[in-house]
Amino acid sequence: MHFIQFNEANFDIINMYVQKYPNKFKNLAKILNSQNFQTTNSENEYKLLEPWIQWPSIYTGLGAKEHNIFRLGDVEKRQDLKNFFNEIDKMGISTGFICPMNLLNNFNNSHYFIPDPWTKTKVTGNKFIKSLYKTINFSVNNNSSGKIGLKNILIFGFSVIFFSKLKYWYKYIHLAYKAIIKKQKWAKALFLDLFIHNLNLSLQSKYKPNINVVFFNSLAHIQHHYFLNSKLVDSHIKNPDWYIKSEDDPLFDAIVLFDKIFADYINTREKIFMATALSQSPADKPVYYYRLKNHKKFLMNFKIVVNEILPRMTRDFTLNFSNKNDCLETEKKLNNIYLNNNNVFEVDNRGTSLFVTLKYSEEIRNDDFFIFEKIKIKAKENISFVAIKNGIHNKVGYLYHNLNSVNDSNLKSIFQIKDFLTNNIPRNI
Numbered sequence: 001m002h003f004i005q006f007n008e009a010n011f012d013i014i015n016m017y018v019q020k021y022p023n024k025f026k027n028l029a030k031i032l033n034s035q036n037f038q039t040t041n042s043e044n045e046y047k048l049l050e051p052w053i054q055w056p057s058i059y060t061g062l063g064a065k066e067h068n069i070f071r072l073g074d075v076e077k078r079q080d081l082k083n084f085f086n087e088i089d090k091m092g093i094s095t096g097f098i099c100p101m102n103l104l105n106n107f108n109n110s111h112y113f114i115p116d117p118w119t120k121t122k123v124t125g126n127k128f129i130k131s132l133y134k135t136i137n138f139s140v141n142n143n144s145s146g147k148i149g150l151k152n153i154l155i156f157g158f159s160v161i162f163f164s165k166l167k168y169w170y171k172y173i174h175l176a177y178k179a180i181i182k183k184q185k186w187a188k189a190l191f192l193d194l195f196i197h198n199l200n201l202s203l204q205s206k207y208k209p210n211i212n213v214v215f216f217n218s219l220a221h222i223q224h225h226y227f228l229n230s231k232l233v234d235s236h237i238k239n240p241d242w243y244i245k246s247e248d249d250p251l252f253d254a255i256v257l258f259d260k261i262f263a264d265y266i267n268t269r270e271k272i273f274m275a276t277a278l279s280q281s282p283a284d285k286p287v288y289y290y291r292l293k294n295h296k297k298f299l300m301n302f303k304i305v306v307n308e309i310l311p312r313m314t315r316d317f318t319l320n321f322s323n324k325n326d327c328l329e330t331e332k333k334l335n336n337i338y339l340n341n342n343n344v345f346e347v348d349n350r351g352t353s354l355f356v357t358l359k360y361s362e363e364i365r366n367d368d369f370f371i372f373e374k375i376k377i378k379a380k381e382n383i384s385f386v387a388i389k390n391g392i393h394n395k396v397g398y399l400y401h402n403l404n405s406v407n408d409s410n411l412k413s414i415f416q417i418k419d420f421l422t423n424n425i426p427r428n429i
Contacts, residue, residue, distance in 0.1 A: 001273065003421075005275065011276070040417075058417045067081060088211070094209045095211050095213065112125040168260075273403065284392075
């Protein structure tokens with residue numbers, strides 16, 4: 001069975017493209033027109049509508065305040081928390097995973113496990129898989145700075161050639177052209193998801209796990225950063241021309257790709273379960289996103305020394321300390337770093353660790369400085385511009401399956417997905 005995690009995809013918007021181009025998106029149309037396509041609901045509090053919270057809810061069947069996972073990496077400390085995959089692992093059902101968000105690798109019957117780029121857990125696979133994971137991890141976490149490195153480029157390039165289907169080579173070349181020559185940054189995210197799709201099919205064919213899990217994030221990335229450039233989204237605000245050309249529509253590019261990707265799943269006799277966990281809607285005001293270029297160097301400017309620095313998604317990072325006092329002192333410093341009289345960071349103290357978000361959301365100019373007491377450093381030299389926020393989270397999610405379902409009519413929220421999957425595991429495995 002394919003468990004497809006189509007993160008945060010808004011199928012209402014996808015449907016608008018399908019309706020406008022009915023002959024172009026026939027595979028996505030099959031999903032939308034299926035009797036087993038439906039919406040789901042999740043948390044009511046907006047602050048809980050984060051993918052790193054929602055996916056653990058799907059795995060465990062628990063709400064956020066029950067599973068207590070609120071940040072990327074929180075699952076690393078929840079060894080006791082059991083989920084759907086732990087239960088089927090005990091049953092001897094084999095699995096394979098490619099980048100499942102916020103999932104701990106503690107399985108005995110997993111043929112391969114490539115963690116998401118933000119969760120510190122073991123990799124299951126041969127030496128090449130482990131090298132590939134390091135490359136994906138480094139590339140995703142350094143995407144905004146563009147510092148990928150020759151070694152990572154060579155490993156990733158070889159991987160694309162080795163794992164890819166011949167029919168997709170033109171698409172790879174086309175996306176590479178858009179990313180490198182036309183400087184369309186979203187094409188890099190689509191290129192990575194196309195590779196993940198090919199990798200998923202290749203590993204599934206080789207190892208034949210009973211359930212293979214694959215996580216696609218490029219549409220979520222594009223919605224988040226370029227929603228307002230969609231030709232079909234009616235909004236009173238648009239992105240500035242220096243950010244993206246007005247004629248570009250990254251959502252259209254993404255939907256073109258995923259119509260091809262889903263063809264490899266829905267046009268077979270294999271069992272499929274697809275979920276989005278939540279979705280995104282167009283934002284009503286621009287919010288600027290930044291990421292520290294070099295976390296260690298930045299912190300040393302303010303005489304902050306930590307045991308471990310773990311970059312997370314986009315603006316976030318985790319700082320680990322050997323004792324509570326050092327942790328508390330660093331929290332105080334971070335809370336008193338200012339830019340244009342605004343606090344720069346949001347800090348969550350976990351005792352001996354801090355989860356930090358670079359929350360400053362205005363445009364940073366050449367003459368702006370980070371200031372702490374008498375210490376003053378240039379802002380632009382220490383941050384990378386990531387994007388202008390275009391999408392906000394929505395509790396409505398979507399799912400599709402072709403399983404011989406039991407109690408399908410009760411599948412209304414993401415908290416019911418775990419029991420639904422448990423009851424509907426194909427019994428010929």
